[in-house]
Amino acid sequence: MDYRNVRAWQPNLPGVTEVFHAHITDHVYPMHTHESWTLLIVDDGVIQYDLHRREHGASGNLVTILPPDVPHNGRSAIPAGFRKRVIYLDTSQLGEALIGVAVDQPEMRDSMLRYRIHQLHQTLGKTGEEFEAESRLALVTERIAWHLNRQPVDPPPERPSVTAYKLRDLLDARIREKFTLQELAGELHVHPAHLVRAFGRKFGITPHQYLIGRRVDMARKLLLQGMAPPAVAVAVGFYDQAHLTRHFKRVLGISPGRFARSGDGLARQQ
Numbered sequence: 001m002d003y004r005n006v007r008a009w010q011p012n013l014p015g016v017t018e019v020f021h022a023h024i025t026d027h028v029y030p031m032h033t034h035e036s037w038t039l040l041i042v043d044d045g046v047i048q049y050d051l052h053r054r055e056h057g058a059s060g061n062l063v064t065i066l067p068p069d070v071p072h073n074g075r076s077a078i079p080a081g082f083r084k085r086v087i088y089l090d091t092s093q094l095g096e097a098l099i100g101v102a103v104d105q106p107e108m109r110d111s112m113l114r115y116r117i118h119q120l121h122q123t124l125g126k127t128g129e130e131f132e133a134e135s136r137l138a139l140v141t142e143r144i145a146w147h148l149n150r151q152p153v154d155p156p157p158e159r160p161s162v163t164a165y166k167l168r169d170l171l172d173a174r175i176r177e178k179f180t181l182q183e184l185a186g187e188l189h190v191h192p193a194h195l196v197r198a199f200g201r202k203f204g205i206t207p208h209q210y211l212i213g214r215r216v217d218m219a220r221k222l223l224l225q226g227m228a229p230p231a232v233a234v235a236v237g238f239y240d241q242a243h244l245t246r247h248f249k250r251v252l253g254i255s256p257g258r259f260a261r262s263g264d265g266l267a268r269q270q
Helices: 096-104 111-124 130-149 160-173 181-188 192-203 207-224 229-236 241-252 256-261 264-269
Strands: 006-009 016-024 029-032 037-044 047-051 054-058 063-066 072-076 082-089
Touching: 016 111, 037 111, 063 111, 063 130, 082 111, 096 130, 111 130, 130 181, 130 192, 130 207, 160 181, 160 192, 160 207, 181 192, 192 207, 207 229, 207 241, 207 256, 229 241, 229 256, 241 256
Parallel strands: none
Antiparallel strands: 006 016, 016 082, 029 072, 037 063, 037 082, 047 054, 047 072
């Protein structure tokens, strides 16, 4: 195994114990177990593995979920090896009742689920994006649970539009604060994934996108009032100046510093 192509870390996200990216050529995993659920996507190549004495395969068009405490191994099916991305989920994310069906059917052919897992991986590598990562994780685990038990997770207790407006009010009230999706879901008494879906159906954007847009809008006003970008970042709820800059440029196409200086010539003419 070429260790130059391995990256492993523990993100600041409840429910995720480890993230692991690797390009593996000649390494063969022996039979082993994990305490966590193993959520796997393959970007290149094919993995052959045995799970509970049955042979399976993982390829680019599949999502694989391996249950905790069940022995499995792994090896490349082709000489060029494989590239994989793995998220290890603690047992709070998927109940013990789902272990049996996951043993029997660990592969899911679901392009939407795979894309959402890809998005989650992209978010897990960014500092300050915990709320977005939590939102993406909620949608991913809900869809996996749906595949495994074919039943909705925590049916919504009220109309989605009502939930969406309530969530928007909470986001507006706490625009500068740090909070988690789980906390908001607890206050509104709904499943976190339902919050994200209801908000998206009503307003056409995710709660995270709405929150970032509001914070960028507030940052514009403070920058034009002369506040320095580091202070602005803290004032509007971003993690730090780099976090502010990343989203400010994505939304407006210009850095906070350049935006603040853009009217200097006009100010001197007045």
